[in-house]
Amino acid sequence: DGGITQSPKYLFRKEGQNVTLSCEQNLNHDAMYWYRQDPGQGLRLIYYSQIVNDFQKGDIAEGYSVSREKKESFPLTVTSAQKNPTAFYLCASSRRNTGLEGYEQYFGPGTRLTVT
Amino acid sequence: QKEVEQNSGPLSVPEGAIASLNCTYSDRVSQSFFWYRQYSGKSPELIMSIYSNGDKEDGRFTAQLNKASQYVSLLIRDSQPSDSATYLCALGGGYQKVTFGTGTKLQVIP
Numbered sequence: 001d002g003g004i005t006q007s008p009k010y011l012f013r014k015e016g017q018n019v020t021l022s023c024e025q026n027l028n029h030d031a032m033y034w035y036r037q038d039p040g041q042g043l044r045l046i047y048y049s050q051i052v053n054d055f056q057k058g059d060i061a062e063g064y065s066v067s068r069e070k071k072e073s074f075p076l077t078v079t080s081a082q083k084n085p086t087a088f089y090l091c092a093s094s095r096r097n098t099g100l101e102g103y104e105q106y107f108g109p110g111t112r113l114t115v116t
Numbered sequence: 117q118k119e120v121e122q123n124s125g126p127l128s129v130p131e132g133a134i135a136s137l138n139c140t141y142s143d144r145v146s147q148s149f150f151w152y153r154q155y156s157g158k159s160p161e162l163i164m165s166i167y168s169n170g171d172k173e174d175g176r177f178t179a180q181l182n183k184a185s186q187y188v189s190l191l192i193r194d195s196q197p198s199d200s201a202t203y204l205c206a207l208g209g210g211y212q213k214v215t216f217g218t219g220t221k222l223q224v225i226p
Contacts, residue, residue, distance in 0.1 A: 103208065
């Protein structure tokens with residue numbers, strides 16, 4: 001079955017530690033995204049990547065880093081510089097578009113990160 | 117900066133009724149519009165996409181788009197308790213980026 005997997009489902013870390021969230025897709029999508037969702041708020045874009053070895057900052061990239069070495073994988077590192085890292089992190093993927101029309105994004109199950 | 121506005125709700129409807137969810141947006145350039153359903157504690161699930169003015173039907177769901185008035189709506193016919201969730205409106209365009217609204221919480225009362 002095609003889809004997007006994220007691991008782990010729940011993650012607990014101490015303040016000051018970096019943590020890496022995994023995202024893998026087998027949909028053969030070129031584009032991948034990371035969002036953050038806080039209670040009662042919408043989705044905020046952290047980083048996105050349209051092709052391998054290329055990625056762009058989203059609206060709230062500070063304190064995060066990503067890599068895109070393989071088409072299938074787009075891991076997100078939450079660094080100790082991120083002031084409020086506790087949130088629900090969602091990875092998504094879509095076909096790549098080069099114009100104004102956006103393609104549907106499909107989401108993984110998410111990782112709930114708690115930092116204490 | 118694109119903005120997407122949704123009433124946070126909750127919108128309560130009795131089982132079997134039509135639920136009407138609305139979304140307005142500020143960006144006239146947007147070409148694609150999406151509705152996602154998000155159950156509590158889960159990730160968003162795409163349920164409808166619409167690109168042209170008018171109505172698009174899929175089962176019990178109908179998406180309506182009016183670009184001149186800058187609104188998009190989602191109708192759910194014969195609402196079921198299992199439809200109780202938060203519905204996110206999203207705008208696509210601008211080279212890959214999608215902007216999401218904060219969602220409307222729907223409660224279907226048995």
